[in-house]
Structure formats: structure tokens, C-alpha cells
Amino acid sequence: MSELEQNHIFETWLGHHKSLVFKVVRAYAVTAMDQDDLFQEIIIQVWHSVPTFRQQSSTTTWIYRIALNTALKWVSNERKHSKAQETLDNVQAILQETKVQIDERLTWLYEAIYKLDEIDRSITLLLLDGFSYKEMATIVGISESNVGVKINRIKKQLITKSKQQDHYGI
Template sequence: MTEKEQKLIFNRWLEQHKALVFKVVRAYAVTAMDQDDLFQEVTIQVWNSVPAFRQESSVTTWLYRIALNTAIKWMGKERKHHKQEALESAQSVLHMSDHPIDGRLTWLYEEIHKLDEIDRSVTLLLLDGFSYKEMAAILGITESNVGVKINRIKKHLIARSEKINHYGI
């Protein structure tokens, strides 16, 4: 694969799937600076993985694996990142939108961020409509384990939202 082909694929993937990347970044990094750092880490990993993509899964599944694994490793490093030069083509998609963010969405991301790493990943995959089988393949757990986790996560989030609604927190 030539560098030009790699760049075309990379840019297309980021443009088509930037919402996926932003979701993972927001779920794993709280501050804007950390989000920028994690976004950069994910885009570097995506860039490096383009030549290895063998189309054995969908691009979406491939990108989720990359984004989630990168985010989990990033968190394990206790946010001590190596300074790396930003990929120029990734900078244009870094800033999502000028539209105001719904407070409920902010609350949801805050709650997702409080979950452990695997539950966070399950939640993001669920929100994007992945099947239990796809989630199990991406995360390396069984389908029944995915089901149990989803049930517990839903109960937890419902209980948290009821507290807020009941107490006005």
C-alpha cells in the first residue's frame, strides 16, 4: 500500500466514523486537554492500522477495536502520554460542531465515564447498535457476558437518573 492510498483510506475512515471516535474519547477522557491527547493517540493508531486491515470485519468494528483498546491502554498509563506530532489530516475533524450540547448527553457521558473500562466499552457499543455477537467479538468476552453486563448497566443508569430526577441533583 502506498502512503497516498493509506492517507486516502485514513481520511475517509475518520470522516465517516468521527462520531465513533468522539464517543470513545469522551467516555474515557474528561478534560478537553485529555480528550485532545486521546483523540491524537486514537488517530495515530488508526493511521498505523490502515495497512493491516484485511476486511475480516467491518471498518466500524475495526475502528471500535482500535479506539477502545487505545483508550484502555491510555488510561492504564495514568494519562502520562508521549508527546507525538499531530497528523495534519486528523486536525480538521478534531472540532466536532458549534452546536450546543444537550445537558442530558453531558450527564450520560459523565455517567459512562464513571463505569469501569469494559462496561464503558459495552455501553458505547450498545448505543451504536452493535449486536451481542459483535460486542463479544470486539471485547473478547462471551455473548452471555455481554447480556449480563448490559442488564446491569441499564439498571445502574436508570437508578442514577431516578436519583437525579427525585432529588433534583
């Protein structure tokens, strides 16, 4: 595959699946700086994977798998380094005036998803994007029935957290 062909395929994939990548990034990285770093890591991995794509699954499934695996690896690496670093993002957020109205429910949802373990977080994102249990099982690497059990538990957990938030006025 020539570099020109690889670039064309990559640009096409990115055009169609950019929102998918952003969802994964937002679920696995909290600060804007971390989100930028993770987005770049995922995009680099997608670009490198173009020549190895064998069309045994849809490009959406392929890119989701790359994004999730890259995010999981990135989170693991960040945990090692985060104890020695402190970012200024919190200070910058306080100093800058927010001009965009942020939907508090969406912020709450992403924060709740972020607090889930890696597999549950991945399954939640796949569920929100409308993947079938079979597709989720393939991407995450667990059985279809295990996906169903996990989804039921995740839903109950998020409903409970949501009710607690409403009850306490958080």
C-alpha cells in the same frame, strides 16, 4: 501498500467514522485537553493500522476496536501520571463564559458512562451505536451471553442513578 494509498484509506475511514472516535474519546477523557490528546492517539493508531486491515470484520468494528483499546491503554497511562499533575482546565472553565447551551442530560449520561469500569463503558458505547451482542462480544473479547448480562446490569445501574438524580434534584 504505498503511503498515498494508506492516506486515502485513512482519510476515507476518518470521514466515515469520526463520530465513533469522538464518542469513545468523550467517554474516556474528561477535560478538553485530555480529549484532544486521546483523539490524536486514536487517530495515530488508526493510521498505523491501515496496512494491517485484513477485512475479516467491518471497518466500523475494526476502528471501534482500535479506539477502545487505545483509550483503555491511554487511561492506564494517564492514571500513572495524573497523580503528579494538576490541570488548569477547571480554572479556565470558570473564567470563560459558556456561550453554547449544553444539554444537561447528555452531560449527565457521559459522566455516568465515565464512572463505569472500562469493559462496561465500552459495552455501553457499543450498545448506543447499535452493535449486535455478537459484534460487541468480538470487539470486547467476552462471550455473547456475558454481554447480555452486563447490558442488563448496566441498564439497571444507570436507571437507578437517573432516579436518584431526579429524586434529589441534582
